[in-house]
Amino acid sequence: GPRQTRDPTTPPDDRPDGAPEDRIRLIVAMIPRGRVTTYGMIARLAGLPNHARLVGRILAGLPDSTRLPWHRVVNAARRLSPRGDPAAVVRQRARLEAEGVRFSGDRVPAAYLWQP
Secondary structure (H helix, E strand, C coil): CCCCCCCCCCCHHHCCCCCHHHHHHHHHHHCCCCCEEEHHHHHHHCCCCCCHHHHHHHHHCCCCCCCCCHHHEECCCCECCCCCCHHHHHHHHHHHHHCCCCCECCECCHHHECCC
């Protein structure tokens, strides 16, 4: 159908198409194994442009037992973000490498980017 434009003056929580947290979680769940995307891309796909930090806060608040592939989300420079826990970067890199992602220094090469 025709693409509808969001009213940017409407707070995200008041939009009729689901809570921002739910939209963000759904998008993160779609990131394929062995690929990464950025906080900003997730925000844009969720209809929340310029809310990359919100995506980061939501992912940082996930329980340790989560099945969401939080480790497939990187910053705009394609680097891992420590989120106040240096050990998280080690875990994130190990998980990505186990999925076949290779690093160039501390960055994920653009070839691994998922941009639906």
